[in-house]
Every structure is written in C-alpha cells, then in structure tokens.
Amino acid sequence: MKTIRIFIASSSELKEDRDQFRMFISKENDRLHTKGIYLEIVQWESFLDAISDTRLQDEYNNAISTCDIVLCLFFTKVGKYSSEEFDTAYQVFKDKGKPKIWTYFKNAQINTGSITDEINTLLTFKKKIGGLGHFYTEYTNIDNLINQYRSQLDKYLPPFETIVVNPPKTPPEEPIENTFNDLLTKKLIQAIKPYDRKANDFLETYGDWETNIDLKPTVKRIIIAGYVGVVGIQLRKLMSIGEEDFLDNKMKRYLENCQLTAVRAFQLICYALISTLWDNQLNNKVKLSNEQSTVLIKFFKNATDESINGFSNLLRALIETFLDNKLELPIAQLMELLPKLQSGSDLLKSCDYLTSITELLHGASYTAKDCTDAEKNLAILLENLNFLAEYKMISIKDIDYNFQRNDAVGLYLHHYTLLEGDTQANNNNSGKIRKDTTPVSSYAVLLFKENYQQNINMVPFIIDYNGLADSGGSKICFYSFCNTFDDMNLNYNFIEDNSKVTIKKSGNLKPDDNDVRAINGWLSNKENRKDMNFDNMFDLFYKAKKALVGIEEDTTIDEF
Numbered sequence: 001m002k003t004i005r006i007f008i009a010s011s012s013e014l015k016e017d018r019d020q021f022r023m024f025i026s027k028e029n030d031r032l033h034t035k036g037i038y039l040e041i042v043q044w045e046s047f048l049d050a051i052s053d054t055r056l057q058d059e060y061n062n063a064i065s066t067c068d069i070v071l072c073l074f075f076t077k078v079g080k081y082s083s084e085e086f087d088t089a090y091q092v093f094k095d096k097g098k099p100k101i102w103t104y105f106k107n108a109q110i111n112t113g114s115i116t117d118e119i120n121t122l123l124t125f126k127k128k129i130g131g132l133g134h135f136y137t138e139y140t141n142i143d144n145l146i147n148q149y150r151s152q153l154d155k156y157l158p159p160f161e162t163i164v165v166n167p168p169k170t171p172p173e174e175p176i177e178n179t180f181n182d183l184l185t186k187k188l189i190q191a192i193k194p195y196d197r198k199a200n201d202f203l204e205t206y207g208d209w210e211t212n213i214d215l216k217p218t219v220k221r222i223i224i225a226g227y228v229g230v231v232g233i234q235l236r237k238l239m240s241i242g243e244e245d246f247l248d249n250k251m252k253r254y255l256e257n258c259q260l261t262a263v264r265a266f267q268l269i270c271y272a273l274i275s276t277l278w279d280n281q282l283n284n285k286v287k288l289s290n291e292q293s294t295v296l297i298k299f300f301k302n303a304t305d306e307s308i309n310g311f312s313n314l315l316r317a318l319i320e321t322f323l324d325n326k327l328e329l330p331i332a333q334l335m336e337l338l339p340k341l342q343s344g345s346d347l348l349k350s351c352d353y354l355t356s357i358t359e360l361l362h363g364a365s366y367t368a369k370d371c372t373d374a375e376k377n378l379a380i381l382l383e384n385l386n387f388l389a390e391y392k393m394i395s396i397k398d399i400d401y402n403f404q405r406n407d408a409v410g411l412y413l414h415h416y417t418l419l420e421g422d423t424q425a426n427n428n429n430s431g432k433i434r435k436d437t438t439p440v441s442s443y444a445v446l447l448f449k450e451n452y453q454q455n456i457n458m459v460p461f462i463i464d465y466n467g468l469a470d471s472g473g474s475k476i477c478f479y480s481f482c483n484t485f486d487d488m489n490l491n492y493n494f495i496e497d498n499s500k501v502t503i504k505k506s507g508n509l510k511p512d513d514n515d516v517r518a519i520n521g522w523l524s525n526k527e528n529r530k531d532m533n534f535d536n537m538f539d540l541f542y543k544a545k546k547a548l549v550g551i552e553e554d555t556t557i558d559e560f
Helices: 012-035 056-065 080-096 119-131 142-156 182-191 197-205 213-226 229-242 250-283 290-301 308-324 334-341 346-363 368-384 386-390 465-469 516-523 526-549
Strands: 002-010 037-043 069-074 100-106 137-139 392-402 411-419 432-436 444-448 455-457 462-464 476-482 490-494 500-503
Touching (some): 012 037, 012 142, 056 080, 069 080, 080 100, 100 119, 142 229, 182 197, 182 213, 182 386, 197 213, 229 392, 229 411, 229 476, 250 308, 250 346, 250 476, 250 526, 290 526, 308 334, 308 346, 346 368, 368 386, 392 465, 444 462, 462 465, 465 526, 500 526, 516 526
Parallel strands (some): 002 037, 069 100, 100 137
Antiparallel strands (some): 392 411, 392 444, 411 432, 444 455, 462 476, 476 490, 490 500
8 A cells, every 4th residue: 555645734724625625635545545545644733732852843844854745725825834844845855856746825705804914925925936936726615626636636646556456447439528517507597597687687698608618607607606505505516526527536426416416405495494384383383293293203313314305205295284284385486396296297206316326326337427317307406496596595603782882772793604605615704794783593594585684594404513613614514314213413414525513412511590600600611602502502403303293302411
C-alpha cells in the first residue's frame, strides 16, 4: 500500500472548506484502496497543541518536508504561518523535487464589513508566487474545489497504483458524450417559470437559449437559485458533478445525488406538513383515524433512513389527513399534487425508478444510460414539485433586543442566514442581521413565501447544527430517523455531504429558572448554552411525537 501524504495549509477562515475537503479525501480512499493507494491528510488540527522543544510551527514545517503533496487554500488573507508553510514547501520542492504544490484562492462573495488591512497580505502573496513562476487556481465553493482537485489527482496518482483487484473495463472506442444535466436543465427552467420571475424574464428574452452554449451556465444558475434553498443546494451539487470530465466514479456520485435531491424535496414537504399538523394539534386538536395515526407512528419510530417511495407514501397520507380533517394545507399546490401521488402515475413511476437506484449502487452495475434515466425521472419529480420555487428558507440564529435612550420603541435584531442554492450552506460570511418590531423563533429553520414572519417552522425536523452550537456559519441538517428500539438518539444528515449527525440528551442539568443567580451563572458558560440548545431540540421532537400520536417516551438520563 502506497501512502501519499497531503499537507493542507490555510487560514482559520477556511476551516469549513478544509473539513469538507478532508471528507472528500476519506471517500476517495474508499475507492483508491483497491489500487494500493492511501491518502493521508496532514493539517494543523492533527498536531497536539502542547509545549514542545521547538515551535509548533517548526513541527508543521518538518511535516511538510515528508509530504508528497502540499495544498494551500486562501481567501481574504494570507497569515504569517501559511506563507511560511508555502515557502518551506517550495524550498523542499527545489531541493528534492517534491512535494507537489497546488495553490487555490477562493473567489466568492465577501461581507464587506469583514474586510481588513489583511487583504493586502493576499495581494502581496499572489505577487510573490507569481514571481516564482508558481501558477495558482481559483475556486468558487467547496464543490468546485473538489471537482478541480479530483481531476488533478486522477492525473497524479496512476504511477503509484500497484494493485488492481477489479481491472477496469475496456473503455469504449468512442468517448462518452457528456450530456449530463442537459435534460434536467431544459425541463426545470420551464417548470419554475410560473413561480420564478428571473426564469420567466430569461425565457421571454432568450427563447432559443438551447442553441447558445454560452447561456447554459446562466440557466443552471437560475434553476439552482430558483428552487427553494435546500433543493437548490442539492441541484448545485448535481450540476457540478455533471460538468466534470467522465471519470471512474462520476456515474456513482451522479446517481447518489439524483436520489438525494429527490429525498430532500420530499422530506421538505413532509416535514412542513408534520410541523403544521403539530401546531394545529396544540391549538385546535382533531381526532386522527387509526390509519392516519399509524402512518405518523411509523414516521416517529423509524429505525433507519426512509426510501423515496417511503416518503411519497408518507406525503400522500399527510395530504389526505389534512383534507379528511378539513385542515388548511400550508402549501396550497399540494391539493393538485394529491392525484399525482396515486398508483400508476408518472410521478410514482419516477419514484420507483429513483428508489431502485440503490440496487444499482450496491451492485456497482450502472452505466451512462442509468444516469440518463435517473436524470429523466428526477426531472419528472421536480417538475411536479415546481411550486417549491415560490418558497424561501431562512435559518434564524439568536434574537437580540436593542432599545436606546429616548427611542420610542425597541427593535429586535434577528441574526439569520438566507439559505440559497447558489450559496455555500456553511459559509461563515453568510450571517446577516435584520431589524424588526416583533421577534421570531430563535434557532429555527423557517420555510416561507414573501414574509418570513408568516412561516412554517421546520424545527426539530430540519435544524441548523452550527446555529445551535454557536460555532458560526450554517450547517443545515435533515432529520433521518430515531431508533426508538435502541438508543432513542435523533439522527440527522448534513445536506452538503449526507454525513451523519447525532443529537443525544446531554445530561447537563440546568438550574431552576426561578433561581436568577444560578441560572445566569450557568448560562454564562458557552458549553452550557450549547447543551441547552441541543436538549431543547431533543425535547421538541418528543413533544411533537406526543402531540401527534399520543406516545410519550421516557427520555431522561438514568442515574446510578
């Protein structure tokens, strides 16, 4: 097994990008181990922050000299140590012919209020490496970086391959035409036209856009920005994969993301209905039938992830529950969707196909045609859910109250992140503040049309993990399952890479709210507030379960 050591140098502002890149390398190792290659990440989080005989930075520099690859990431500044790490790598390269150095500069939106004089270090560094004859590359978001670097690895790694368990099939004589995204783009721009002004204006102006290759990137961006936040984020990933060169694992990732896009769209609607039904049961309780209760009990007791077909069945049952009990649907278009969720419909046939992709992935027996079929069926599904382009999503962090001397009224300061498909979901620079005369739920993910005060609160089924942890940026996670037959922890999936996130009861007991001194002292500790936020999410889930199906679980921590 050949180990390739990769040193990642970057400033703290790109921690999220480093973490996502590390996940990408981990997934690459799953593929590369059959070729006798292991990629080992070396970055500053790997070192112990302890007293040593030398500067800790000296230890980083020594590690660089043993690495095969050095990857440098920069955004708005170049720190002293990052610059030193590049200099070390460049000198070792001149002496030994390695490490191979790649330098990437992030080209993304910047909150102008965060710009400082440190921006000059970036300009100076670019000028310096240009003088050395070193070429750098720009990237717009983590997907773009990963896609670019995957191509570089595919060129760099072949000389180190020593073992091939399953030799690749003989490539076709003619290269496979890269038509990924073509059908999806054509169908979805038309689908969202009634609900998205930009899509409508574009099509009115460029009715022949398909004949102009230069307009296709614009169409994709309109679609990504048009579909409601989390669906747009999934489409962004799908579009990005489609633009890659035809590599070994492109088809696998394309099929996986077709499935995930469908799942997220159905989850979003189902969770909106469940959240609305929960609010109704607290204020105007209706008697659910045994069949309706059974559907909800299954949802709350799932011990593993639900399939696309499972969510389509849940969605149909939820819509029928609203109609049977004469409740107003929170999304009016769901009335028209119900007939399309009946057996034999084109929508359910597309769900059947997208569900069957799981077998293709397990058997690794997919072809380019399977990708085309997956895209076709995903287009059918999203065409039927085109009304999602009418909605927006926002993650509310905490709420401040500002009242100055002689002010007539005080104002609430809502700290929030607008979730958009064309904006990286966990961008630390995406936090905004809105002044308002009334408060709104804090630590909430809201679905709304024009006025976010009139919203559907998606918590605890969709959460912003970073908001709850007060760690900056947004990490939107979808509820996956709660294994009530086992540990009863809440399991979520992070929308960017589908990684698992688990919430469990902390056991950190909060003082009585009536003991002002004790509670204030407790809340002054950031870790206590973090535990309280996650415990609240945990409790909300079980409150929803009790309100909807009448089951109250014992979620207290056993003490001995």
